[in-house]
Amino acid sequence: MSKGNVREAALDVLLKVEKNQAYSHLLLNDTINKNQLSPKDTGLFTELVYGTIQHKKKLDFYISPFVKKPLSKLDDWVRILLELTVYQTVFLDRIPERAAFFEAVQIAKKRGHKGISGMVNGVLRSMQREGIPDPKEIKDPIVRLSVETSHPEWLVERWTDQYGFEKTKDICEANLIHPKQTARVNGTKATVEEVFKMLEEDGVEAEKSTVVPEAFTAVKGVLSKTRAFKEGYIAIQDESSMLVAHALGAVEGERVLDACAAPGGKSTHIAETMNGKGEVESLDIHKHKVSLIEEQAGRLDLNNIKARVMDAREAKDHFEHESFDRILVDAPCSGLGVIKRKPDLKWTKTQEDVKRLASIQADILRNVWPLLKQGGTLVYSTCTIDREENDNVIEDFLKGESYANGDHNLYSRLPENVQKQMTEKDKVQIFPGDFDTDGFFISAITKG
């Protein structure tokens, strides 16, 4: 594919993502596979799409003074083409300005009329001549942080109310850092050392995690292309997600319910911690996602996972009362802890979503609770960092259920680094800047 076509493909993806027609990561993979992009083009294409979404607000701040009307009045494709081009010139060193400008004008000519390509050219040339504005000059600290780190103002305000301004600044800045490529070793098949040898043969340079014992970061190479991945020796997963199986603490022979399980990252990890012995019942409301759990379990050679389509809110009608030793509710959530991986979330999620999700989370918890044995453990986790979906859901649940208590042993089941982060023994909020991982909330409750 030529560079121009890569940029045009990026523009198409950005338009669809903005219109909420698809998630960026799915559309990105789809375009890469359909067009059989080379590794080099894949790199540029991915960078253009994620970078433009990630820095959208700052890019608009740079562009607005040079456009006569409000940016919202431009055709969407014209505004996105400008954002995409300015992203390349301001954030990427390796792309010469003249090449980026030339391609932008060619795309504008192809998609619009002469007036539009002239306008695009004019805006870009004026920016080049006059220089871009500096967000540091914005007086209001919330607006300044929102522009500097490209987050919606409502989110910066909300996090400031919940965690204070300095912590919010940390979160916003951490959200701009490229996510690491991390994975865990499938302990039922090999040791970390054995897997490192296999990876080396495939040109992957790996470093042990400082957070999770069975985890590592690939600093060079592509994990999904290795024999270790294809033959089920590793599973690609963020380290904070891996903490959840530790928090649950399942052991051989137990019966575990994973109420919201697809695509199966945690179900398979739990099955590994049980050494493949015992039962994991993995539910998901979406039929197409249940097959992903089966695929993962198959690849990792784990035979003790039973995946089925089910609304967790109805699970108590399908399983025997108090029949599970442990239950995981890795709830559907706003995903505000994984913005560095899925930057479109910061532009698509709203406060209404947070409220709606908190009510679903509470419903799921209430409905799976009767299935937990006396003395059993339930772990509630989310990949968000919003109190309304995390602490508040758990506090309300504990108030409403007389046999539910915070499980203070959670503390001892988590790695030392994480323990240091904990201010309470039965729950922990991990922020994206804490360990260079996704943001995650993990809490544990016991029955009896």
Ligand SMILES: C[S@@+](CC[C@H](N)C(=O)[O-])C[C@H]1O[C@@H](n2cnc3c(N)ncnc32)[C@H](O)[C@@H]1O
């Ligand atoms: C955070 S994701 C789970 C990720 C999974 N635990 C993993 O580690 O791979 C939440 C999942 O809950 C599913 N879900 C949403 N509402 C549900 C419900 N009422 N019952 C069961 N699953 C639900 C979604 O389809 C989604 O796959």
